[in-house]
Amino acid sequence: MRKIIIGVMGPGEKAKETDLQNAYELGKIIAQQGWVLLTGGRNVGVMDAASQGAKSANGLTIGILPNDKANGISEAVDIAIFTDMGNARNNINILSSHVVIACGMGAGTASEIALAVKGNKKVILLTDDVESQVFFPKLSPENVYIADSVEDVINTAKSIVDSN
Amino acid sequence: MRKIIIGVMGPGEKAKETDLQNAYELGKIIAQQGWVLLTGGRNVGVMDAASQGAKSANGLTIGILPNDKANGISEAVDIAIFTDMGNARNNINILSSHVVIACGMGAGTASEIALAVKGNKKVILLTDDVESQVFFPKLSPENVYIADSVEDVINTAKSIVDSN
Amino acid sequence: MRKIIIGVMGPGEKAKETDLQNAYELGKIIAQQGWVLLTGGRNVGVMDAASQGAKSANGLTIGILPNDKANGISEAVDIAIFTDMGNARNNINILSSHVVIACGMGAGTASEIALAVKGNKKVILLTDDVESQVFFPKLSPENVYIADSVEDVINTAKSIVDSN
Amino acid sequence: MRKIIIGVMGPGEKAKETDLQNAYELGKIIAQQGWVLLTGGRNVGVMDAASQGAKSANGLTIGILPNDKANGISEAVDIAIFTDMGNARNNINILSSHVVIACGMGAGTASEIALAVKGNKKVILLTDDVESQVFFPKLSPENVYIADSVEDVINTAKSIVDSN
Numbered sequence: 001m002r003k004i005i006i007g008v009m010g011p012g013e014k015a016k017e018t019d020l021q022n023a024y025e026l027g028k029i030i031a032q033q034g035w036v037l038l039t040g041g042r043n044v045g046v047m048d049a050a051s052q053g054a055k056s057a058n059g060l061t062i063g064i065l066p067n068d069k070a071n072g073i074s075e076a077v078d079i080a081i082f083t084d085m086g087n088a089r090n091n092i093n094i095l096s097s098h099v100v101i102a103c104g105m106g107a108g109t110a111s112e113i114a115l116a117v118k119g120n121k122k123v124i125l126l127t128d129d130v131e132s133q134v135f136f137p138k139l140s141p142e143n144v145y146i147a148d149s150v151e152d153v154i155n156t157a158k159s160i161v162d163s164n
Numbered sequence: 165m166r167k168i169i170i171g172v173m174g175p176g177e178k179a180k181e182t183d184l185q186n187a188y189e190l191g192k193i194i195a196q197q198g199w200v201l202l203t204g205g206r207n208v209g210v211m212d213a214a215s216q217g218a219k220s221a222n223g224l225t226i227g228i229l230p231n232d233k234a235n236g237i238s239e240a241v242d243i244a245i246f247t248d249m250g251n252a253r254n255n256i257n258i259l260s261s262h263v264v265i266a267c268g269m270g271a272g273t274a275s276e277i278a279l280a281v282k283g284n285k286k287v288i289l290l291t292d293d294v295e296s297q298v299f300f301p302k303l304s305p306e307n308v309y310i311a312d313s314v315e316d317v318i319n320t321a322k323s324i325v326d327s328n
Numbered sequence: 329m330r331k332i333i334i335g336v337m338g339p340g341e342k343a344k345e346t347d348l349q350n351a352y353e354l355g356k357i358i359a360q361q362g363w364v365l366l367t368g369g370r371n372v373g374v375m376d377a378a379s380q381g382a383k384s385a386n387g388l389t390i391g392i393l394p395n396d397k398a399n400g401i402s403e404a405v406d407i408a409i410f411t412d413m414g415n416a417r418n419n420i421n422i423l424s425s426h427v428v429i430a431c432g433m434g435a436g437t438a439s440e441i442a443l444a445v446k447g448n449k450k451v452i453l454l455t456d457d458v459e460s461q462v463f464f465p466k467l468s469p470e471n472v473y474i475a476d477s478v479e480d481v482i483n484t485a486k487s488i489v490d491s492n
Numbered sequence: 493m494r495k496i497i498i499g500v501m502g503p504g505e506k507a508k509e510t511d512l513q514n515a516y517e518l519g520k521i522i523a524q525q526g527w528v529l530l531t532g533g534r535n536v537g538v539m540d541a542a543s544q545g546a547k548s549a550n551g552l553t554i555g556i557l558p559n560d561k562a563n564g565i566s567e568a569v570d571i572a573i574f575t576d577m578g579n580a581r582n583n584i585n586i587l588s589s590h591v592v593i594a595c596g597m598g599a600g601t602a603s604e605i606a607l608a609v610k611g612n613k614k615v616i617l618l619t620d621d622v623e624s625q626v627f628f629p630k631l632s633p634e635n636v637y638i639a640d641s642v643e644d645v646i647n648t649a650k651s652i653v654d655s656n
Contacts, residue, residue: 002401002408036407060388062407068423068447068578073330079364079390080330081409082423085577086560087282088255095396095410107282107303114275118251119396135299139271166565166572200571224552226571232414232587232611237494243528243554244494245573246587249413250396259560259574283560415610416583435631439606446579446599463627467599 007097010046031059171261174210195223335425338374347432359387499589502538523551
């Protein structure tokens with residue numbers, strides 16, 4: 001039977017230290033909830049940190065890779081899905097997640113939040129980027145949540161999962 | 165030899181009257197410049213208005229459709245490319261455009277601006293949405309331009325095309 | 329750490345009884361080997377039968393869906409990946425599989441075998457369709473294997489997995 | 493108004509001399525009919541030859557590229573659509589063509605024929621590969637045509653276009 005998948009999106013090479021810490025913690029708690037973690041699968045930034053966190057709690061991790069080759073995958077990814085479709089794979093990330101969490105901000109992450117809203121998915125933002133906290137909720141008040149801590153993210157995710 | 169393609173992105177069903185007028189005007193001037201117009205191809209909103217504008221000046225129009233069927237295409241589209249990949253086709257829109265113009269704002273448009281920045285494409289915003297005018301230039305000061313009129317958009321597009 | 333994924337491809341609505349029996353048996357043995365099963369994820373034909381077989385042996389099952397909605401998914405799919413890209417998702421199926429097994433024959437299956445060959449993946453054919461047994465090995469003698477039983481498929485898959 | 497697009501698919505680097513000659517001739521006559529030519533867009537093999545042929549008769553040529561960069565494009569392509577989705581772009585090739593012509597045979601071409609059949613498109617085969625002439629018509633007697641000359645292809649294409 002279909003498992004609950006929670007997507008954690010965020011910057012790769014340019015992730016901040018806070019984003020990495022949050023991502024690790026998010027991955028860990030997602031695993032502890034019995035949820036499956038989905039990320040962009042690469043061995044950098046938020047993707048890697050979240051996957052490492054999930055594995056620290058024996059979770060199951062999926063990586064949706066932009067390329068077609070095994071190099072560059074996070075070692076903490078269990079299930080590697082190779083799309084070979086570059087950034088267009090961001091749409092698969094959000095369509096496959098019951099809840100999307102944006103941890104940090106960047107161009108790829110912004111595209112995922114926008115695609116999530118377009119696809120009518122719930123997105124939770126955990127970031128200190130003030131402009132994004134203003135822009136996205138206005139774009140879709142009903143789909144975008146602003147969280148101020150990992151705990152807040154998880155509580156919001158739980159209530160979204162429970163209401164589905 | 166490869167023609168210059170200018171992409172005009174913007175809301176569909178939810179486009180404002182000003183966006184539609186701007187889109188029509190943009191399409192017309194793009195055609196007059198000898199450029200090819202690329203849009204999302206549907207028969208609504210900015211896509212349709214820009215395509216109509218381009219045809220009014222005998223331009224060539226391309227529509228990158230999200231579905232696989234001929235229904236719902238703008239009658240002003242000459243070349244219909246069917247992707248059957250939903251919103252993931254937004255990435256093709258921006259990769260295929262020499263310059264991307266965002267005319268108005270919405271979730272799909274926001275995803276295209278973000279994907280353009282991610283793909284290192286130049287994007288020109290023509291919108292009265294103040295929050296997007298703050299968010300996107302901060303995301304990428306080097307790739308995002310804010311324009312305040314159709315004329316301003318075209319002048320910026322010209323200088324980008326000329327510098328390539 | 330990345331798990332071994334074996335893809336089982338085959339007809340949906342038009343699958344023959346033999347294909348369904350083979351698919352169930354393949355899914356079961358794949359799970360018993362400790363491998364993860366990947367299919368097209370729908371609740372019909374070879375996809376469904378293979379997934380049911382894998383679950384009968386407590387395996388992990390992934391479904392790469394052509395659409396973006398939860399309806400039509402096999403109940404035996406654990407991890408549902410929604411691509412919303414129609415038949416273009418066939419390329420993801422083969423890129424994500426360490427070994428591709430074609431169980432039965434049809435247009436979608438033929439596209440997957442061809443894409444596998446194009447992507448330099450090993451494919452094992454288990455089908456009574458004689459013409460495909462002639463066409464595909466000629467297309468790529470080094471990538472296409474013809475098997476005459478489920479046992480033969482699994483032995484070939486093992487040797488491919490071991491040699492990687 | 494939407495133009496008629498004819499897709500010519502065939503091998504790249506491995507194309508035979510006969511395939512190249514046929515492709516050039518096909519491109520030329522397609523242009524003379526007032527149809528738009530669609531190919532995979534690269535500067536090799538059947539894609540390049542067909543595009544060159546179309547340009548020799550002042551036709552309009554579209555290339556659906558597998559990558560995201562301007563290098564490797566046929567100089568005879570007018571409209572370059574960058575998909576950055578590798579072989580999955582083959583599905584866009586066939587969905588966007590009113591009629592698909594397979595000129596020569598190879599793994600990529602075989603995937604396009606199979607995807608065309610799956611997508612219920614008409615495909616005309618012009619190849620000396622005997623096995624494909626047996627396999628594909630059996631896969632779909634109603635969608636696959638075997639032609640024995642460029643003239644035969646064009647006559648068949650005309651009757652398909654006229655009947656739509």
